Amino acid sequence: MRLIAENLSGERGGEAVFTGIGFALEDGQSLVVTGPNGSGKSTLLRVIAGLLPHASGRIMVEGGGEEFSTVAAACHYLGHQNAMKAALTVNENLAFWRDFSGDGKLGIADALEEVGLGGLGHLPFGYLSTGQKRRAAIAKLLISHRPVWLLDEPTSGLDKASDVRFADLMKAHCSAGGIIVAATHLPLGLVGVKTLEMGRVHV
Amino acid sequence: MLALYLRDVRMGIRAGGGALTGVLFFLAVIVTIPFGVGPDLNLLARIGPAILWIGALLASLLGLDRLFQADREDGSLDLLVLNSDRHMLALTVFVKCLAHWTASVLPLVIAAPLLGLLMNMSLLGIGAAALTLLVGTPAIVFIGAAGAAVTVALQRGGLLISVLVLPLVIPVLIFGVTASYGAVNDPDPFTPPFMILCALSMFLAVIGPLAAAVALRSGTD
Numbered sequence: 001m002r003l004i005a006e007n008l009s010g011e012r013g014g015e016a017v018f019t020g021i022g023f024a025l026e027d028g029q030s031l032v033v034t035g036p037n038g039s040g041k042s043t044l045l046r047v048i049a050g051l052l053p054h055a056s057g058r059i060m061v062e063g064g065g066e067e068f069s070t071v072a073a074a075c076h077y078l079g080h081q082n083a084m085k086a087a088l089t090v091n092e093n094l095a096f097w098r099d100f101s102g103d104g105k106l107g108i109a110d111a112l113e114e115v116g117l118g119g120l121g122h123l124p125f126g127y128l129s130t131g132q133k134r135r136a137a138i139a140k141l142l143i144s145h146r147p148v149w150l151l152d153e154p155t156s157g158l159d160k161a162s163d164v165r166f167a168d169l170m171k172a173h174c175s176a177g178g179i180i181v182a183a184t185h186l187p188l189g190l191v192g193v194k195t196l197e198m199g200r201v202h203v
Numbered sequence: 204m205l206a207l208y209l210r211d212v213r214m215g216i217r218a219g220g221g222a223l224t225g226v227l228f229f230l231a232v233i234v235t236i237p238f239g240v241g242p243d244l245n246l247l248a249r250i251g252p253a254i255l256w257i258g259a260l261l262a263s264l265l266g267l268d269r270l271f272q273a274d275r276e277d278g279s280l281d282l283l284v285l286n287s288d289r290h291m292l293a294l295t296v297f298v299k300c301l302a303h304w305t306a307s308v309l310p311l312v313i314a315a316p317l318l319g320l321l322m323n324m325s326l327l328g329i330g331a332a333a334l335t336l337l338v339g340t341p342a343i344v345f346i347g348a349a350g351a352a353v354t355v356a357l358q359r360g361g362l363l364i365s366v367l368v369l370p371l372v373i374p375v376l377i378f379g380v381t382a383s384y385g386a387v388n389d390p391d392p393f394t395p396p397f398m399i400l401c402a403l404s405m406f407l408a409v410i411g412p413l414a415a416a417v418a419l420r421s422g423t424d
Contacts (some may be wrong), residue, residue, distance in 0.1 A: 051423045073288035081278025087217050088210070099206030101286055148205055 001065045003048075003179050004069070004149055007057035010047040015167055016055065017043050018198060027147075030170070030180035030190055035198030041183035042080070044198070045150045047075045048181060061148070068147060077146040080156075082137035086126030090117065090136050093105060093125055094143055101144035111142040130157040138166060141173075149173060151182040164189065174181060204290060208302045216308025222283075225262045226310045232258040233241055244323045252332045252383035258318070259311045259336050263343050264368060270299060270351040270362035271419065279394040280355075284423060285323045285424030292416040296348055300412065304344045313338045331386030331393065335400060339379040342404040345411030348370045352418035375403050 002024060009019035013076040017040035025031055033041050048059055050072045058127055061074050066073035079179050086111075094108045106114065115135040120128070128136060134157045135191040141149060149170075155163050167189030182188055215222055225423035237247055239352050274280040283295055315336050319329035350368040354360030378400040 015230065046423075049281075049282065049285060070288055075285070077281060077285055079278050079279075080278070081282055082283050083278035085210070085214060085277065085279070087214060092210070092213070096206050099280070100290070103281070137395045184351050 001068065001074070001179070002062040003060075003074075003181070004062060004168055005048065005057065005059045007039055008044075008047060008059060009055045010043045010052060011055045012043060019056075021057070021196070023194065023196060024041065025179045025181070025194070027177040027179065028183065030174055030193045031179065032188060032193050033196045033198060036184070039198035041198055042152050044150050045077070045079075045181065045183055046137055049075055051077070064142040064147065067103055071148070074146060075150050076141045076144070076146040077136060077150045077152075078141060078154055082133050083140070084125045084133070084136060089122055089124050090128070091121040092121045093136070094121070094139060097140050098143045101146075104143045104145040106142045108139075108143060111139040112136075114142055114165075114169060115139045116148065116162060131159055131162060134158055135162055135166075138169070142169070147177070148179045148181070151180065151184075153184055154182060155184065155186055155188065179194050204298050205296065207298050208305075211299055211302030214307045215303065217251050220308050222310050225307050226291065226292060226314050228265055229258050229262040229311050231317065233263065233321055242397065248328070251319060252325040252387075253321060254381050255315055255319060255324075255332050256336070256339075256383070258327055259308075259315060259340060260343060260376055261310045261374065262311050262345060263340055264305070264365045267351050267362075267364050267368070268354070269342070270303055270348060271355045271415075272351070272360070275317045275355050280419070281423065282284070282421060286362065287416075287420075290342070293412040294411060295413040296415045296419070297345075297408070300341075300344045300348050303348075304341055308340045308344060312340060328387040329382065332383045335379040335382045335397065337343040337396070338404060339375050339397060339400050342375045342400075342407045343368075343372050343409040345404075345410075349411050349414040349418065352415035355419065355422055375407075377402065378403065380381075409422065 004024045006022050008021040010017050022042060023031055033044060035041055043052060047054045050073060059071055061068060061071050064074050091108055112118050115138050117132060117135055155166060158166060170190055174180060240246060271280060284292060312333060315333045316329045319332055347368050350364040354363050357363060378396045382393055382396040382400055385391040385396060
C-alpha cells in the first residue's frame with residue numbers, strides 16, 4: 001500500500017504552521033520528520049491521522065483494501081500521551097485496546113516481552129516509571145495490526161537499551177511491509193529512511 | 204464495544220470517586236431537606252418525589268465532566284476518534300454513556316428508595332419514584348454527554364456542563380415527577396407521563412450521542 005500526501009498545509013488557531021508538505025511512502029518505507037520546536041511536527045502527524053483538519057492539499061492511502069481504506073483506519077497513532085489508564089493494570093489496558101482496535105500478530109504477554117516488560121503485566125499502569133509507561137504504550141502498537149505507524153517522539157523517556165529494542169521493532173515492522181512516519185529530535189536507528197525537515201514557524 | 208463498557212465501568216468503580224461521590228451528594232441533599240422544611244410529615248411526603256428527582260438530577264450532573272475529559276487527558280480520546288471507521292463514534296459515545304450510567308447513576312437509583320424513607324413517602328410512592336428514576340436518568344446522561352463533549356477542552360467545565368444541560372433536562376424532570384405523583388395521587392394519571400418519560404429517554408439516546416460525536420470530532424486539537 002502507499003501513503004501519499006500532496007501539498008499538505010496545516011494551521012493552528014488560524015495561523016499556518018506548515019505549507020506545501022508532500023511525500024509518498026511505499027510498503028516498507030519510513031519517513032523521519034525533524035525540525036526545531038514549533039515547526040509543526042506534531043501538527044503534521046495529527047493532520048495525517050485526521051485528528052486535525054488540513055487547510056489544503058490531501059492525504060490518502062492507496063491499495064489498503066477494504067479494511068484499511070482511510071488513513072485513520074490504517075494507522076496507529078502514538079502521541080505524547082500513552083492512552084493508558086493509570087488505575088487499570090497493564091494487562092487490562094492492553095486487553096482493552098486489543099479488543100477495541102482488533103487483533104494483531106502478538107498476544108499481550110508476547111508484546112510485553114518484546115518491549116522488555118515481561119512479567120510486569122499485573123501491575124497498575126500508574127505504578128510504572130516514565131520509560132516503562134512508554135514501552136507499555138509501544139506494546140500497544142504490536143497487539144493490533146495497522147500497516148501505518150504515526151509516532152510522535154516515540155523514544156522520549158526510553159533508555160539506551162529500550163531505544164535499540166524499539167529500533168528493532170520498527171525495522172521488523174518495515175520489513176514486514178509496514179510504513180512509519182516518526183517525528184523526533186533523536187536518531188531512531190533506522191537505516192535508509194526518507195527525512196523531512198520542517199522549516200521554521202512563520203511568525 | 205463490550206470491552207469499552209467494561210473498562211469504563213471498572214474505571215468508575217475502581218478509581219474511587221465517580222460512584223460514591225454522587226451517592227454521597229444525593230444523600231446530603233435529601234438529608235438536609237427535612238431540617239430545612241421542618242418536621243411536617245405530610246409536607247415531606249408531598250414534596251418527596253420532587254426532592255428525590257431534583258437530588259438525583261443534580262447528583263448525576265456532578266460526574267459528567269469526567270466523561271470525556273479523562274480520556275482526553277491521557278490521549279485515549281484520540282484513539283477512540285481514530286477508530287471511528289471500525290466503531291462508529293456515536294456508538295462509542297453511547298457505550299461510554301451506558302457505562303457512566305451503570306457506574307455513577309445506577310447507584311443513585313438504588314439509593315433512592317432508602318432516601319425516600321427519610322421523606323416519609325409511601326411504599327407505592329417510593330416504588331414509583333425509583334422506577335421513574337430508572338427510566339429517566341439515562342436521558343440525563345445522554346444529553347449530558349453532548350454537553351460534556353462540547354466542554355471537553357475546558358479545564359473547569361463541570362459547572363458549564365450543568366448550565367448547558369439543565370434547561371434540556373427540565374422536561375425529563377417534569378415528566379418524571381408528574382409520573383411519580385400520578386402513582387400515589389388518585390385522579391392524576393401515571394401511565395401517560397411515564398410513557399413520555401420513556402420516549403424522552405429513547406429520543407435522547409439517539410440525539411445525545413450523535414451530537415456528542417460531532418462535537419468530539421471537531422474538538423480535537
